[in-house]
Amino acid sequence: MGSYPDGEGLYLQITKTGAKSWFYRYEVGGKGRKKGLGAYPTITLEKARTAAHECRLLRQQGLDPIDYAKQLEEKR
Numbered sequence: 124m125g126s127y128p129d130g131e132g133l134y135l136q137i138t139k140t141g142a143k144s145w146f147y148r149y150e151v152g153g154k155g156r157k158k159g160l161g162a163y164p165t166i167t168l169e170k171a172r173t174a175a176h177e178c179r180l181l182r183q184q185g186l187d188p189i190d191y192a193k194q195l196e197e198k199r
Contacts, residue, residue: 133175135163145171147178151187158188 126134132148134157143163149156160166160174178188 129168129172129175131175131179133160133171135171145174147175147188149178149182149188156187156189158192 124137124139126136126146128134134146134148135143136146137143145160145163145166146157147160149158158178160171163171166174181188181191
């Protein structure tokens with residue numbers, strides 16, 4: 124139970140029921156945010172690391188990964 128870091132903002136979260144999921148943690152304007160990346164084992168460690176890397180690239184461009192994903196969904 125809790126959140127376990129893999130590094131560079133990637134975490135594995137384990138709930139009281141034993142459910143596991145990945146999230147990317149970052150800050151925007153001094154506020155912490157968490158972007159869900161999917162449930163383990165559907166999302167493997169390799170896939171979670173790739174998704175977190177993509178989130179870091181968005182942050183380097185000054186974009187919020189959560190807002191960016193919402194904008195993509197709205198365009199569909």
